[in-house]
Amino acid sequence: MSETEPGVLARVRLGHEERVVALLRERGALSRAELGALSGLSRSTLSDIAGALVARGAVVVTTPESAGRKRPPGRPAELLTLNPDTGQAIGLDFGHRRVHVAVANAAQEVIGTAALGYARTTSWQRRLEIACGLVDSLRTGLGPLHGIGVGVTGPLGRTAEQTRRVTALTDALGERFGVPVAVDNNTRxxxxxxxVRGAGKGFSDVVYARLSEGVGGGIVVSGRLLRGAGGGAGEIGHIPVDPAGAPCSCGGRxxxxxxxxxxxxxxxAGAADLPGALEALEAGxxxxxxxxxxAGRALGFALASVCNTVSPARIVVGGEVAVPRVLAAAEAALAVHLPPAQRLPAHPAALGDEVGALGALALVAHDSPLLIGYPGGTGRGEDES
Amino acid sequence: MSETEPGVLARVRLGHEERVVALLRERGALSRAELGALSGLSRSTLSDIAGALVARGAVVVTTPESAGRKRPPGRPAELLTLNPDTGQAIGLDFGHRRVHVAVANAAQEVIGTAALGYARTTSWQRRLEIACGLVDSLRTGLGPLHGIGVGVTGPLGRTAEQTRRVTALTDALGERFGVPVAVDNNTRxxxxxxxVRGAGKGFSDVVYARLSEGVGGGIVVSGRLLRGAGGGAGEIGHIPVDPAGAPCSCGGRxxxxxxxxxxxxxxxAGAADLPGALEALEAGxxxxxxxxxxAGRALGFALASVCNTVSPARIVVGGEVAVPRVLAAAEAALAVHLPPAQRLPAHPAALGDEVGALGALALVAHDSPLLIGYPGGTGRGEDES
Structure with missing residues (x-):
């Protein structure tokens, strides 16, 4: 087709431009060198495209200082971002005991964050009111709202009750703010x-595991969060590590x-709670x-399996159980089960309690309607008619 | 951005058109219903886009008979394909003892296949000549050549010697035919x-495992073959199934x-060879x-891990060891380790010895330069400048 179909070069150009815009939307401020590495485009192609986007006002050039980065020695590299005034996004993370809220501009700069606790028995109607109150206090009227990302606990669609609750929540948010609402589980x-902004920054193929009250995770492939046809992608906590192991709450073993x-x-550990177990670990x-x-050996065994399946560039492990001793045991198990060329270190997660709300913000950028219909899109909002 | 940037609707439209063309290029003949299911586009949007593509001569409408399908009762559904006269692709699979060749037109119809044996000691120069001779006998001059896909044994890039050999091979083919050459391991x-045309037809998220002299596999996510940042995606044979198991040739355990x-x-099994082992199995x-x-239990254990990582829609298992007893044991292990909602059957592979050459043909479609720069592209040929 490439020899015969007209307009192919214009399409290719549009594809490149779309890719640059998508990277800036998804990753925030990037230098030309970072954009080149992530897009695979040559310096000349990139310069051409960036120039056109800046001329149209879609992209602005900033210096590292204004983007909150440390100034490198010598002449500072310019950073490109989407024009921050062109819109905002809201990220909400509804945990079991507290909601986190984050608001960002179109340049993916976080304008504000807030969190407020509630009881496990607090109704969803009331939780929604609490979240909306926080959003109102953070939104300072800079540009139109693009979308809302929502994180919820537990794998999506596991129970009809959860599906009903999540649908009611996203419907209410969509109606109140008049924008698309994307939802996913907060570990993913x-x-x-x-x-986008933690221990996996600069990478496009990231495996994340979280060892907490439950064990969960998320898989990012070529810069896209994997959901999977069955919706269960990234359920690292339910990878089997022992054929004869204990029954799990998921129904597996x-x-x-x-x-x-x-x-x-x-x-x-024979302890009363996690602080007690950590103290006993400290005491040897x-x-x-x-x-x-x-726990660490089992984590490494499971991660070896994930590495053979998706071959990531970066492993990130978070959660209260992910102490250095656990990460070291995981790396030792990875060394047993993977050939040297495939081994990766297990990096500790870099983000704190607000990680779910920040991920919900990133979800808005990843589920952008501008990506409708493109291969590798996340499968949401794919049909506008 | 969507509210402020001009031309967004034109882009969305182009994105839809690109997606329809990509699906026809990658999957061959599809009914409107199949195109709708795979693209996520509405009937009206699809009808609009297909009409324009047919008017431009890029797409043709055929009936199931002419595309070699069984005629369903009642009025036969029309099938859409890319115009078959617009080009051809070549797929080559260099095994240890034989090369398979397949040639297809732009509609992904296989025009011809051939295979010829050689000795393990045959030089690569000679293997290339054998392959080119087969290609010449199959190419009947219908339209320009788009590209060549090549399958080789073993994980790519595992040794410097293999990398050197593969590079020499693809360079020679590119020079001889003057078209892009894409290469991957033949199990993937x-x-x-x-x-595209076997036991995973109609699905976009497929896990494939092959139990043969070695154990390998491939992962297809959202219709794209996964290579992974480290190039080791789909190495299902090296998923650990026993923390204290035997050392493996890969360096793992x-x-x-x-x-x-x-x-x-x-x-x-205490047998001399596989036929002997299968006979002993038959005899109980x-x-x-x-x-x-x-073997089957271990396969199921590994597949449970893959399912928790990428959540596929379809599992396909091939290779000489994948006899019904092994698939049954794998399914039993999947039932132990996965919750009911996540369980999938293990379908036997549908394609024969020519599977690698057919996959090489599919690779040409998936690595098409028309997909340059699109998110979710396979990362080859991304920079034309």
């Missing part, structure tokens, strides 16, 4: 946030979660050391 | 072929390949039954 969103979650580690108590080492 | 290509490859099963000999069951 944390993977996106770590790629021998899942990583049965040995590497907070309750599993606390119980194996044999049962605690064994419990954390076992 | 088999995954693509099974998706307890890999699936150490229990589910032909040599592993033959050895565990305990050691053979145990060997095949163990």
């Amino acid at each position: 969103l944390a993977a996106l946030a770590e790629m 021998g899942c990583l979660e049965t040995v590497a979650s907070v309750p599993a580690v606390v119980s194996a 108590e044999a049962s605690a050391v064994a419990a954390f080492d076992r | 290509l088999a995954a693509l072929a099974e998706m 307890g890999c699936l390949e150490t229990v589910a490859s032909v040599p592993a099963v033959v050895s565990a 000999e305990a050691s053979a039954v145990a060997a095949f069951d163990r």
Whole structure:
């Protein structure tokens, strides 16, 4: 087709431009060198496209200082961002006990964050009111609102009750703000946030695992968050690590979660709670050391499997159980199960409690309607008619 | 941006058109219903776009008979394909003992196939001549050549020697035919072929495993073959299935390949070769039954891990070891390790020895330069300047 179809070069050019805009939307401020590395475009092609976007006012050039970066020695490299005044996005993360809110401009700069607690028994109607109050206090009227990203606990679609609740929540938000609402589980969103502004920054293929009350994760492939046809992509906590292991709450057996979650580690350490287990680990108590080492080995075993499946560039591990001893045991297990060329270190996660809300912000950029219909889009809002 | 940037609707339209063309290029003949399901576009949008493409001569309408499909009862549904006269592609699969060649037109119809054996000691120069001779006998001068796909044995880039050899091979082919040459390992290509025209047809998220002399596989996510940042995506044979398992040739330990490859099963069954092991299985000999069951359980354990990582829609298993008893044991293990909603059957592969060459043909369509710069492209030929 390429020889015969007219307009191919114009299409290719539009494709390049679209890719540059998408990278700036998804990653925030980038230098020309970073844009080149992430897009695969040559310096000359990139310069041409960036010039046209700047001339149209879609993209602005800033210096590292104004984007909050450390100034490198010598002449500072210019950074490109989408024009920050062209819009805002809201990220919400509804945890079991608290909602986190973050607001960003079109340049992916976080304008404000807030969090407020509630009881486990607080109604969803009330949680929504709390979240909207926080949003109102953070939105300072700079440009139109593009979209809202929402993180919720637990794998999406696992129960009809959760589906009903999530639908009601997104409907209410869409009606109140009049913009598209994208939703995903907040552990998966944390993977996106770590790629955009955390320990996975600069990489496009990131595996994220979180060892917390449960064990979850997220997989980013070629810069896109993987959901999978069955919606269960990134469920690292349910990768089996022992054919004869303990039954898991998911209905499976021998899942990583049965040995590497907070309750599993606390119980194996013979402690009352996680601070107690960590203290016993610190004191070198044999049962605690064994419990954390076992969690780390199992994590490494599961990550070896993930590496053979998607071959990432970066592994990031977060959650309260991801202490240095656990990461070291995971790396030792990775070394046992992967050939040297395929081994990767397990980097500790860089973002704090706000990671879910930041991931929800990133979700808005990734689910942008500008990406409608493109291969590799995330499968949302694909049909405008 | 969507509110302020001009030309957004034209871009969206171009994106839709590009997606329809890409699906027809990658999948061959599709009905309007299949195109709708795969593209996510509405009937009206699709009808509009298909009409324009047919008017421009890029797409033609055929009936199922002419595309070699069984005629369904009642009025036959029309099929859309790219205009078959607009070009051809060549797929080559260089195995250890034989080269397979396939030639297809732009509608992804296979015009011809051929295979010719050589010795393990045959030089690469001579293998190339053999392949080119077969290509010349199959190319009947219908339209320009678009590209060549090449399958080779073993994971790409594992050794410097292989990299040197593959580069020399693709350079020679590119020079001789004057078109782009795409290359990948032939097990991964088999995954693509099974998706396009085998047991994964109609699905976009397919996991393929092959139990043969070695154990390999391929992962297709959202219709794209996954290579991964480290190039090792889909190495299902090296997913660990036993923390204390046997050392593997890859340098790891307890890999699936150490229990589910032909040599592993033959050895565990106490047989001389695979036909002997299969005969012993047929006769119900305990050691053979145990060997095949163990291979199947380990396969299911590894596939449970893959399912939790990428959440596919379809599992396909090929290779000489993938006999019904092995698939049944794999499904039983999947049932132990996955919750009911996530379980999938293990479908036997549908394609024969030519699967690698057919996958190489599919690779040409997937690596098309028309996809340059689009998110989700496969990362080849991304910079034309």
